[in-house]
Amino acid sequence: MADSPTARRRRLAIELKKLREGSQLTCNQVGEALSWSGSKVNRLETGSGRVQPSDIDALCRYYGTSDELRELLMALAKDSKLRGWWQAHGTGVPRWFAGYVGFEQAASSLRQYQCEFIPGLMQSPEYTAELHLASNQMSAADFERAVKVRTERQSLLTKASAPDAWFIVHESVLRHVIGDRKLMRDQLERMLVVSELGNVTLQVLPFTAGTYPATGAFTILGFPEQEDPDLVYRDGLTDATYLETPHDVGQYTKAFDNLRALASSPSQSTALIRRVMEEHSQ
Template identity: 35%
Template sequence: MAYRPTVRARRLARELRRLREQQGLTLQEVADGLGWSRAKVSRVETAQIRPHHGDVADLLALYGATSPERDSLVALAREIRKRGWWTAYLDVFSGSYVALEDEASQMRAWDPQLIHGLLQTADYARAVIRAGRMIADASEVDRRVAARLARQTLLSRDGAPELHMVVDEAVIRRSVGGRDVMRAQLAALQDHAARPNITVQIVPYAVGEHPGLDGCFTLLSYPDPADPDIAYIEGTMGDVYMESAEDVAAHKLRFERISAVAMSPEDSIKLINKVAQE
């Protein structure tokens, strides 16, 4: 079973690496000191494996860490071993995105083709999954739809994150699943936009060329300042996660410029309503 690191797991990995470097120890010296392989130490520091809290305690002892830092990191190690809701759908979700999304406090998403998965109706999602993934088996499609609907509970739970979705006008005019499915999806989109933690904007055709023409992306931000923002790009050839300050800043600027040329949230809802009536 592939391990999908959460934000907390990445935070723990960063802290362990920082403590090792603070002590001036190499990966091999740590491995020799604990009777581990060098590869294991490396995988712990890069969040490629889920470390046992006992292993973390051994690392902290080697690094001379004291309380309260030691206690907080051991507690963090215990926390990341808890199973997330998405583990019930490991046959559906690939990569780390859902685990990272689940801990976000803010999401900013641009898509020139589709409504964000967190705001899709079941029928719209079914049409997208069937066509986009070219899946003919009805049971597999149903399984993926169920996983997507389970993922959507993120936006209605206590402490729900903010979602700012910007899409091209083509997204609300493309008849995905047929007229009835699309009409219901647009009605649902209006309902979502009325919620305080959700913002929807449309980039109208009249804008012409703009900074979003290169493709879709999502920005994930977290409540803890120690956790860096992530820029995520989903593609048919695989997912890309960008965490460098330069890459994230570039995507933040791109999103700001896209949202600046988009219609206001109020005018966007008016357009959605107009298209639904058509």
Template identity: 35%
Template sequence: MRVPTARAQDVGTEKYRVGHGTLVPMPMKSPTVRHRRLGRELRRLREEAGLSTNEAALRLGWSLSKVHRAEGGRIMVSETDLTHACDLFGADSYTKGGLIQLARDANRRGWWTAYSDVFTGNYVALEAEATAIRTWETAVIPGLLQSEDYAREVIRARHPDLSAGELKRRVDARMVRKINVVGSTAPTLHALIDEAAIRRPVDSPDTMDRQLGDLLQVMEWPHITVQILPFSAGAHPGMEGAFSVLHFDPEDPAVGYVESPAGEVYVEAADQVRNLILLFERLAGACLSPEESAALIAAVRSKA
């Protein structure tokens, strides 16, 4: 019987895919915060034990690729594998218990898993654990700040072939995401928005009135900062496209994110993330102040 090559299976707490008749750990598009933290701890323990990746792979019975992906946080490590690794590396019981709990937390289902048909990457998992989010948008109001009617029209324009039910599900997912990420326990959000996004009519004047009104309301919240990049800024460093940078607790490196019609790109190399942060800061310096931005939004709304 022919074995499928892309079917996912669950074995214990670790996800696998079937390939060439064998089970291999299933990689993630980008590691979540807890998986990255777990991977760093595994690497630290291995290095303190004086073992190379080749030696660790041989003694654990893992492939070399599995060691690299586990240390990079790119596969879900089972508790059994984690226990064996901790024993090999000489971790004390306190450290082992902490890493096992971290693995359990990393593999716990988040709110977004109910919308796994909508959220196909790991961005929302990273976003849910961020302490600060910086985002630059060139053409639309950022998804986290969209009103329901506005979101519906944006999604409909991007996916014109969706059925009514599919469209509703995507809108619901975006609104649930907004509630979970922009609520009272939310991270700080600093959004830079091109003036074109607040002036572009989406659907009816009522839709834009509600959207701009919602935007003005959230701008009063202490953890949200919105700045508009005016047309008068002319050529600017953000003309090549939108991007986001997610910041976490000090021990967890920031992650950059770029989405395009061709797919998602996660930027994790320290120098590249630093360049995105510098780019964001230059853009923020070219934007209107939050107060001036609110005045411009209010003026545009009055004419919508």
């Protein structure tokens, strides 16, 4: 079972939709049979509404599920109401980003392309602080919380069940000076240290790579159980987009594979990062 409340909520929504579609019923038909609105059924199937175990019990009895499945789904409903560790930091984690952190904690694989900034899981506290200062959208207290959350997230890569993480960064990310050159030199050194982890692969897409899919930054998250399909995440300044249809995920998977083929090998990427570090030392 997925090990974050966010992922459990998604699993529950997927299973509820599967049950309804298997019964060849619409949301309105199910809602009418249970004296609910069709929109309530839809909210439960999209994970956007409050989930009560009693609602899940009613749905399962209506669909005629086994006792075992009903108990499993009710347990998911209860667990989905728990708070993740990141939620203890309050507004230091924007609401639109909290969902991503929950999915990240449950992922078994991460494939990420960054064309503007160092991947969050590789950032030094100083680099992260500079990015948050530039946004100028947080109070002093939330600023400290945000930096702390970013640092705590990074333990994901070294835990016992760490995901297989593959990062591709554009060369411009290495040369974009955030803070000052010393900060950037230290940041690139941190990248190299993280890239030495057995579950981490790092490639750089060099300026000489030629044309490539103009996708912008994105992350593809994979999950340990087959019932939880891959998810594509893209973020903006104040919001986030999740894509999970087979077509959309397939398109981004193809884009990532193309970027991987065009990028320098891990060893060549390490050499390039060291050259840029020397430039930042001058």
